[in-house]
Amino acid sequence: MQIRNANNSGEKIELQMTPMIDIVFQLLVFFIMTFKIVSMEGDFNIRMPAAAPQAAPPEQMDFPPMKLYLSADADGTLTGIQLNESQPTSFQALNQEIQKLVGTDGGPGARESAEIEIGFDYDLRYEFVIGAVTAVSGTKTTQGDVVKLIEKIRFNTPEAPE
Amino acid sequence: MRIAKKHDSSVLEGDLTPMIDMTFQLIAFFMVLINFTQSESNDKVQLPDSELAKPPETVLENFRIIHLGEDGTAVMGTKQEHYKGLRSALEIQYREIQFGGEEPALTTIVIRAHKNAKGGMVQELIQICQEAGFESFALRAEENVNSGFKYISPVPVGG
Numbered sequence: 001m002q003i004r005n006a007n008n009s010g011e012k013i014e015l016q017m018t019p020m021i022d023i024v025f026q027l028l029v030f031f032i033m034t035f036k037i038v039s040m041e042g043d044f045n046i047r048m049p050a051a052a053p054q055a056a057p058p059e060q061m062d063f064p065p066m067k068l069y070l071s072a073d074a075d076g077t078l079t080g081i082q083l084n085e086s087q088p089t090s091f092q093a094l095n096q097e098i099q100k101l102v103g104t105d106g107g108p109g110a111r112e113s114a115e116i117e118i119g120f121d122y123d124l125r126y127e128f129v130i131g132a133v134t135a136v137s138g139t140k141t142t143q144g145d146v147v148k149l150i151e152k153i154r155f156n157t158p159e160a161p162e
Numbered sequence: 163m164r165i166a167k168k169h170d171s172s173v174l175e176g177d178l179t180p181m182i183d184m185t186f187q188l189i190a191f192f193m194v195l196i197n198f199t200q201s202e203s204n205d206k207v208q209l210p211d212s213e214l215a216k217p218p219e220t221v222l223e224n225f226r227i228i229h230l231g232e233d234g235t236a237v238m239g240t241k242q243e244h245y246k247g248l249r250s251a252l253e254i255q256y257r258e259i260q261f262g263g264e265e266p267a268l269t270t271i272v273i274r275a276h277k278n279a280k281g282g283m284v285q286e287l288i289q290i291c292q293e294a295g296f297e298s299f300a301l302r303a304e305e306n307v308n309s310g311f312k313y314i315s316p317v318p319v320g321g
Contacts, residue, residue: 017182020182021185024186024189025185027189028185028189028192031196034196035192035196038203040216040217041209041215041217041302041304041305042215042216042217042218043218043222043300043303044212044215044300044301045270045299046288046298046300046301047297047299048299049267049292049297076278076280076281120281120282120285121281121282122280123280123281124280124282125278125279126210126276126277126278126279126280126283127277128281129210129281129284130212130277130301130303131212134212134213137214138214140214146214146216157285158282158285158286
């Protein structure tokens with residue numbers, strides 16, 4: 001029987017670390033260069049068929065459709081809000097008015113059946129449109145929960161710029 | 163004169179283990195956070211923010227994204243032109259969806275419009291999409307981390 005040479009057992013096998021570190025640093029640089037902090041995005045869903053079915057007369061509806069109009073100056077800044085007959089002075093006031101209409105005073109099922117048509121001046125900046133959509137579509141509680149208000153939102157037909 | 167003692171020929175090696183540990187942790191961090199949905203974004207478009215804009219719980223299955231720039235330039239897929247000229251491209255999309263066995267009416271048009279774009283342009287874009295046969299739309303906004311309404315009083319009181 002052959003006896004192994006005992007001298008080999010004391011040798012230290014060393015791995016070549018250099019290629020691994022090279023690759024690892026290249027990966028690190030790649031991820032750092034391509035890293036981009038992106039804020040979360042969300043959608044407001046709007047269903048607007050071109051040929052909408054004829055709506056029932058307002059007296060037969062549980063909740064007649066509301067009309068919201070946003071006025072703008074030449075710069076596209078919001079200058080006025082008109083909700084049916086009232087004129088809220090801010091989106092917060094608009095939100096509170098919508099809460100009154102469909103929340104407490106609207107009765108059961110008001111939120112589901114409530115519908116709003118949003119119109120605005122051609123030049124109005126889109127951020128104000130989204131502000132109005134936010135104000136009518138829901139509200140955030142102090143706990144951070146979202147309470148939905150009006151889900152059926154549609155835009156009126158656009159008017160050509162003057 | 164004293165002759166300096168010759169150094170030992172063995173190589174001095176630092177301990178690489180902590181550095182490799184740290185590097186792997188950094189790689190893992192960036193790998194987890196890397197966002198592969200960059201194709202949905204467009205550098206020209208800065209979205210308006212909204213406190214109710216939350217990422218959807220269910221992922222949209224059938225959708226097409228249209229980016230609308232401040233100057234009216236629209237980008238859909240690889241096509242880039244003024245939004246008024248998108249009609250033919252949308253009609254092609256409609257037919258492609260039909261041939262693919264999907265229902266075009268259930269396909270959502272996601273509109274990513276710049277916050278300073280004119281609202282009327284967005285209205286017209288929606289109308290062009292409607293004329294091409296689409297009827298489901300999603301207006302995309304950026305999540306506003308601050309609670310409350312951003313525009314507390316856009317209308318001067320009494321004005």
